[in-house]
Amino acid sequence: AKPKVWVARPLFPDVLARLAEYVDVQAEAVERKHSAAELREKLAHVDGALIGLSDRIDAAVLEGNQRLKVVANLGVGYNNLDLDAMSKAGVLACNTPDVLTETVADYAWALMLAAARRMGAAERWLRAGHWATSRMRFDDWLGVDVHGRTLGILGMGRIGRAIARRAAGFDMRVIYHNRSRLPEAVERESGATLVGKPELLRQADHLLLVLPFTVANRHAIGAEELAQMKPSAVLVNIARGGIVDDAALAAALRDGKLAAAGLDVFEGEPVVHPDLLALDNVVLSPHIASASEDTRRSMARVAAENVIAALGCGEAAGKPPTPLNPAVMSHWATRKA
Ligand code: GLV
Numbered sequence: 001a002k003p004k005v006w007v008a009r010p011l012f013p014d015v016l017a018r019l020a021e022y023v024d025v026q027a028e029a030v031e032r033k034h035s036a037a038e039l040r041e042k043l044a045h046v047d048g049a050l051i052g053l054s055d056r057i058d059a060a061v062l063e064g065n066q067r068l069k070v071v072a073n074l075g076v077g078y079n080n081l082d083l084d085a086m087s088k089a090g091v092l093a094c095n096t097p098d099v100l101t102e103t104v105a106d107y108a109w110a111l112m113l114a115a116a117r118r119m120g121a122a123e124r125w126l127r128a129g130h131w132a133t134s135r136m137r138f139d140d141w142l143g144v145d146v147h148g149r150t151l152g153i154l155g156m157g158r159i160g161r162a163i164a165r166r167a168a169g170f171d172m173r174v175i176y177h178n179r180s181r182l183p184e185a186v187e188r189e190s191g192a193t194l195v196g197k198p199e200l201l202r203q204a205d206h207l208l209l210v211l212p213f214t215v216a217n218r219h220a221i222g223a224e225e226l227a228q229m230k231p232s233a234v235l236v237n238i239a240r241g242g243i244v245d246d247a248a249l250a251a252a253l254r255d256g257k258l259a260a261a262g263l264d265v266f267e268g269e270p271v272v273h274p275d276l277l278a279l280d281n282v283v284l285s286p287h288i289a290s291a292s293e294d295t296r297r298s299m300a301r302v303a304a305e306n307v308i309a310a311l312g313c314g315e316a317a318g319k320p321p322t323p324l325n326p327a328v329m330s331h332w333a334t335r336k337a
């Protein structure tokens with residue numbers, strides 16, 4: 001019999017068709033977050049799954065599961081996966097790196113420019129009819145410049161480097177902080193200089209957060225960090241909710257300690273902190289940085305190819321393209337049917 005694969009989110013029909021060449025597909029037709037109990041039940045009866053970032057895979061979900069071999073995450077960040085628990089259970093985890101790097105970097109720039117130039121508030125004002133009925137002044141709607149300023153990047157992975165490369169066209173100085181220094185050749189290509197976190201906070205005119213979410217990175221930007229930033233600075237979070245203390249950020253934006261923010265991710269999303277919703281100097285979007293037509297299709301395809309290959313099918317049988325814990329595969333012969 002063909003392996004069984006659960007697709008937890010509605011997905012592009014051509015990607016489902018590609019999966020169906022090799023596996024029995026059980027595809028959800030409706031978008032929703034699954035509880036641990038639902039995940040446990042669904043995953044007990046399949047060999048593989050494609051899941052969304054709101055589906056959390058941990059030891060409790062996998063307990064007693066003798067069948068599941070592979071879970072492909074529809075995204076590059078994988079803080080929803082407990083990799084240790086998955087490895088212990090012999091389950092391969094895969095994500096979707098690389099294919100979304102440039103699209104997410106584009107979006108980081110879109111949010112930075114929109115927040116710096118007050119595009120969200122200006123559009124709301126125009127749509128409300130105020131332009132025609134008020135006398136807009138020469139000194140209304142003043143934003144902060146992006147070109148010629150200092151761009152700070154916290155977290156310098158593939159996406160951080162793609163953001164940095166774009167800064168050359170804006171004549172920006174680029175500084176970054178990262179756990180480790182980039183190789184010299186990569187630093188040169190990115191045009192970026194390593195600084196300590198305090199310098200990054202103090203010097204950045206525009207601070208972009210591109211960190212993975214880990215326990216250590218929770219509230220990497222909180223009240224204390226925000227207090228070190230320039231009152232004229234713009235903060236952009238395209239990484240994960242929880243890296244920023246959203247309540248502290250809202251307070252800083254309200255009190256004039258920060259000029260503006262652009263946020264694509266939130267603590268507790270899809271619910272957004274009411275204090276952020278009440279502010280005009282923040283541009284908000286619903287976690288869509290990777291959502292271009294081409295890139296979301298590529299992400300779905302990469303997830304599908306990982307599952308197909310992990311289940312021993314297709315041209316790349318046994319060699320999934322982007323595994324996170326590939327060592328588990330060497331135990332499959334003995335542990336799983
Ligand atoms: C989106 O947030 C992703 O991790 O791909």
Ligand code: GLV
Pocket residue numbers: 076077097098101156157158159160210211212
């Ligand atoms: C992952 O976080 C990346 O930067 O690609």
